[in-house]
Structures are given as C-alpha cells and as structure tokens.
Amino acid sequence: xxxxxxxxxxxxxxxxxxxxxxxxxxxxxxxxxxxxxxxxxxxxxxxxxxxxxxxxxxxxxxxxxxxxxxxxxxxxxxxxxxxxxxxxxxxxxxxxxxxxxx
Amino acid sequence: xxxxxxxxxxxxxxxxxxxxxxxxxxxxxxxxxxxxxxxxxxxxxxxxxxxxxxxxxxxxxxxxxxxxxxxxxxxxxxxxxxxxxxxxxxxxxxxxxxxxxxxxxxxxxxxxxxxxxxxxxxxxxxxxxxxxxxxxxxxxxxxxxxxxxxxxxxxxxxxx
Numbered sequence: 508x509x510x511x512x513x514x515x516x517x518x519x520x521x522x523x524x525x526x527x528x529x530x531x532x533x534x535x536x537x538x539x540x541x542x543x544x545x546x547x548x549x550x551x552x553x554x555x556x557x558x559x560x561x562x563x564x565x566x567x568x569x570x571x572x573x574x575x576x577x578x579x580x581x582x583x584x585x586x587x588x589x590x591x592x593x594x595x596x597x598x599x600x601x602x603x604x605x606x607x608x609x
Numbered sequence: 610x611x612x613x614x615x616x617x618x619x620x621x622x623x624x625x626x627x628x629x630x631x632x633x634x635x636x637x638x639x640x641x642x643x644x645x646x647x648x649x650x651x652x653x654x655x656x657x658x659x660x661x662x663x664x665x666x667x668x669x670x671x672x673x674x675x676x677x678x679x680x681x682x683x684x685x686x687x688x689x690x691x692x693x694x695x696x697x698x699x700x701x702x703x704x705x706x707x708x709x710x711x712x713x714x715x716x717x718x719x720x721x722x723x724x725x726x727x728x729x730x731x732x733x734x735x736x737x738x739x740x741x742x743x744x745x746x747x748x749x750x751x752x753x754x755x756x757x758x759x760x761x762x763x764x765x766x767x768x769x
Contacts, residue, residue: 511612512715515649518616520712522623524705529627531697532690537632537678541639544670545623548646551662555655562721565732568658569740571650572733575658575665576744580751582670586677587757593681601691 515556522549536592536599540585547578612652619645632683636674643667653720677758 526546533539551571558567593599596607622642629635643666650659690697733741 510716510718511653511720512718514612514616515653516712516715518619518649520705520708521620523708524701525620525623525627527704528697528701531692531700532694533627534689534691535632537674537681538627538635541626541635541674544639544666545626545642548623548642548666551658552646552649555650555653555658559653559655559720560715560718564655566736568655569733569737571655571658572661573740573744575661576747579665579670580747580754583673583751583754583758586673587754590677590680590758599681 512556512560515552519549519553519556522546522552534601536585536589536601536604539601540582540589543585544578544582547574547581550574551578612649615645615649615652619649632678632681633675636671636678639674640667640671643670673758 522545526542526544526549529542530539530546533542551574554571554574555564555567558564558570561567589599592604596604598604619642622638622645626635626638626642629638644663647659647663647667650656650662
C-alpha cells in the first residue's frame with residue numbers, strides 16, 4: 508500500500524509553490540487573490556493532515572474551520588478593494604497602482 | 610490510488626487557475642481546485658470540514674469572484690511579471706526545499722486508524738471557544754467587505 512501522508516504532503520507542497528509563484532509574479536489584483544486562495548488551500552490540507560496523523564482529528568478540523576473563515580473574509584475584502592480601486596483609478600494593475608501619486 | 614488521482618487533479622486545477630488569461634475562467638478553475646481539496650479532505654477522514662470547504666470555497670467564493678469580475682470587467686492581461694521569473698523561481702525552490710526538508714519524517718508515518726471520532730460540536734464549543742469568537746468577529750468584517758463590494762459611487766456623488 509502506498510504511503511498516503513507523503514502523497515498529500517507532496518500535493519500540499521505543490522499547491523503552496525503554485526500559489527507563492529503566482530503571488531510573486533502576477534500583476535493583476537484579482538489574480539493575486541486567486542493565488543492567495545490556492546496558497547491557503549495548501550495550508551488547510553496540511554492542518555487537517557497533521558491533526559489526522561496525531562490522532563486529534565477534531566482539533567485539526569476546528570483550526571481548519573477558522574482558516575476557511577479567515578480565507579473567505581480575505582477574499583471578500585480583497586475583491587471589494589479591487590472593485591473600489593478599479594472604480595476610482597481605472598486599473599487593477601499592481602505596478603501602475605504603486606506608481607500613483609496623490 | 611484514488612488519493613494520488615485526486616491530488617493530480619487538484620494540482621492541474623491550481624496550475625490552470627494561474628495560467629489561464631481570462632479572469633472568469635481562472636475563477637472557475639479555482640472552484641474546481643476547491644472541490645478537489647474538499648474531496649481530499651473527505652478521503653483523509655475529515656467530513657465536516659470537507660462539507661464546509663465545498664460549500665464555502667467552491668460555492669460562496671466563486672459566486673463572489675464572478676460578481677466582482679462582472680463589475681470590474683475582463684482587463685487586458687499584462688504579460689510581464691511583477692518581479693523577474695528567475696528570482697521568483699529561486700525563492701520558491703528555497704522555500705519549498707525548506708518545507709520538504711521539515712516534512713522528511715513523514716516518510717515513515719502511516720495514518721493511524723481512529724477508534725472513535727469525537728463529536729465535532731464538543732471540541733468546537735468547549736475547547737476552542739476563542740476560535741468561535743474570532744470567527745464571529747471575522748464574519749462582521751466580511752459583512753463590511755460585502756457592503757464595500759456592492760456599494761456603488763453614490764456616496765461620492767453626494768459629497769460632490
């Protein structure tokens with residue numbers, strides 16, 4: 508039988524790597540939020556796996572629940588920010604936004 | 610076997626979500642990735658959190674993304690990355706290498722069989738009360754965020 512934790516941990520590492528890469532290279536504000544979501548999904552999986560290995564499933568699950576709530580709120584606030592920035596400045600390109608002067 | 614298949618599907622969805630040019634397609638791939646994560650959580654043996662992830666991650670967040678992209682409109686994609694790709698790759702290889710090194714003990718670990726799974730509500734309400742309070746606070750912040758998302762520029766016009 509194959510070793511299940513190592514498969515899941517490899518998937519977690521891949522998700523974290525993909526999210527981190529997109530976070531570093533992308534310049535679109537919406538894509539940045541998508542990258543954050545992917546990154547947090549990796550962390551979520553790792554939390555639940557850690558709880559399962561330790562035999563404390565419910566502790567891992569309740570922490571993952573907090574992570575899901577926080578992640579969703581981050582997405583909501585980020586999207587609201589993107590919508591308002593787009594309305595006021597006409598762009599969501601991060602490089603142009605950093606060049607804005609008052 | 611099925612774990613490996615779900616993991617591969619999850620990674621393909623994640624890669625597509627950041628590769629695809631159109632924002633709407635990207636959000637839909639993210640929903641697919643979320644569904645695969647939920648399936649994986651169920652397979653590990655955490656059904657409660659799998660249901661929540663499926664309904665919140667694949668449902669609510671996708672609806673919010675589609676709503677926001679609808680308002681913003683699909684912008685022309687910018688091809689050049691924010692920082693040089695070489696630097697990004699170096700940073701990622703470094704961080705993933707450290708994470709992989711820290712996880713080396715997992716090679717000899719097998720998932721133990723659980724004798725009995727305790728009730729979810731007992732743990733959440735008795736042991737992790739602080740988390741619940743934090744979640745309530747966060748939900749209030751989220752309501753403010755939704756107000757910011759759906760409010761149009763009427764307030765600005767009144768000020769002018």
